[in-house]
Amino acid sequence: MYRIGELAKQCQVKADTLRFYEKHGLLAPSVRSDAGYRLYSNMDAARLRFILRAKAVGFSLNEIAELLSIELDKANWACADVKGMVDTKLVQVQLKLAELEHFxxxxxxxxxxxxxxxxxxxxxxxxxxxxxxxxxxxxxxxxxxxxxxxxxxxxxxxxxxxxxxx
Amino acid sequence: MYRIGELAKQCQVKADTLRFYEKHGLLAPSVRSDAGYRLYSNMDAARLRFILRAKAVGFSLNEIAELLSIELDKANWACADVKGMVDTKLVQVQLKLAELEHFxxxxxxxxxxxxxxxxxxxxxxxxxxxxxxxxxxxxxxxxxxxxxxxxxxxxxxxxxxxxxxx
DNA sequence: ATAAACCTTAGAGTCAACTCCAGGGTCAAG
DNA sequence: CTTGACCCTGGAGTTGACTCTAAGGTTTAT
Incomplete structure (x- = not known):
């Protein structure tokens, strides 16, 4: 488990950024310590890396949240919904890939x-x-x-x- | 030659955005009409498409301006400078490509x-x-x-x- | 010759994504 | 048992990239 400063340093962002992501529903620590400190698991860290990678290739935080919401709400959605959403993103990614290759x-x-x-x-x-x-x-x-x-x-x-x- | 509104519509941006890019040194129309209207050439249009493509894959306007400045200042730079700059961008692009492929x-x-x-x-x-x-x-x-x-x-x-x- | 649809500038407003600050709590080391 | 490095919250401030408004000039179709 990492405290906010540790995870922030590991991923080269500010602790404030992690709090910001939490406030906007992108990444919440799975646990808090007795004193209220945020404690991030390895899965949380992986999720953060996913967010940062998506950001680096031009996705907005809203788009990323949409993608990640699949993971959170999966019980409430049909497979078809999920697949549709993923396929939409896939098309976007492939377009970006083509542009980047051209570039x-x-x-x-x-x-x-x-x-x-x-x-x-x-x-x-x-x-x-x-x-x-x-x-x-x-x-x-x-x-x-x-x-x-x-x-x-x-x-x-x-x-x-x-x-x-x- | 296109007037600002024509070029804007062609590239799916607002005329304001083109004026904004001009103010920030990214894209100036090569000519103005007698009345002061901006007139964009095909090369200007190509430059705009370049900017939009770079933006879509996550480059900031500052980074894009840096890339484009190669074109503008080329008389003042040595080939080595230019090559270094291009190679730096190339590494960034290749990193982005790897991330996108992973994605x-x-x-x-x-x-x-x-x-x-x-x-x-x-x-x-x-x-x-x-x-x-x-x-x-x-x-x-x-x-x-x-x-x-x-x-x-x-x-x-x-x-x-x-x-x-x- | 006049209305609609363009264009001009300067400057203000908006939105996303941070980034910082104040005022306070926690915790390990000396 | 205090000092320094961390953490907390709420809220304000900043930056980048537009986006809009006001007050006016130009062009084109009728």
Whole structure:
């Protein structure tokens, strides 16, 4: 059993945050000591890690509470309800995964294309990578081009030539 | 070129949000009309989509601004700086990816284990899946067990027996 | 030429998620 | 038996990210 400060330190959050989570129904210690101290079990700690992981990938505390409520109210719900809820979250997670993979790919190609040397990054192909990562709408021929875009088109040509953009 | 309301609708945000992003240095329209109206190019739109994608996977606006500043200040930085920054973000993204995959796996096993029928979910293996998804610290033999944990151990036995937890 | 539907700014308000503070209780070490 | 490090509660304050309001200017359709 951990006291609030111990669990907080272990998970790199503040004790206040744990009290906040308790007030909002996300995580209550399974036991209190005689003096009223919160005592957290290993299961409580696991639940906290679950919460923090969900938070780190962009879920709000409300969404997390919804997910966790499955665990709490499970006697009052039908399997179908539970499965529906889980599947909904699953779709959300898969969408996030796809976005993150897209994200990673663009950062990766950015990193690979950049020589990493001491030169100015002025001609680095960052712009290009970010653009393609953002699914930039292709410029149709005939559209007015700003100066920067000229530079960028230039970069693209360079990159094509020798994969050397810096 | 899109006016603020058009771009906002296209990306499912409010016009106010775009003005907010401009004030905070994330996205400025490349042109203003004679009357002072903001006019966004396709590149601006791509940049906005990049911002929204990053936000959806849990990056703060400050972190996103940091990433985007690469694009803006590239003339003032060495390639090494840029590469370092990108690689740092890349590590963060890969961490998030790992968490999300872990997350997806636990939701998936949850969904598969649950029959989805009209029965009470009381004996559904949700607890188990959430626990394992949270990398629950293994209970050592000899540690005091709460009643719920007994129930859970029971569930686990059921699940082992026939993969039928509902 | 005028109403509806846009746009502008500056500044105030809202909401989520903490974070801190005051005033007090608990507990192990010296 | 007190000192210092912890804990408690209730409530106020902060930060990030919008979101809205007021007071006005612009565009477009009739």
């Amino acid at each position: 990673r790919d663009s950062l990766q190609s950015l990193s690979e294309a950049c020589c990493g040397g001491p030169e100015s990054a002025e001609h680095c192909s960052i712009l290009e990578a970010l653009e393609s990562s953002s699914q930039a709408v292709r410029r149709e021929a005939g559209t007015a081009c700003e100066p920067q875009i000229q530079v960028h088109a230039n970069n693209k040509a360079q990159a094509k030539l020798g994969r050397q953009s810096c | 997806r796996d636990s939701l998936q096993s949850l969904s598969e284990a649950c029959c989805g029928g009209p029965e009470s979910a009381e004996h559904c293996s949700i607890l188990e899946a959430l626990e394992s998804s949270s990398q629950a610290v293994r209970r050592e033999a000899g540690t005091a067990c709460e009643p719920q944990i007994q129930v859970h151990a029971n569930n686990k036995a059921q699940a082992k027996l026939g993969r039928q937890s509902c």
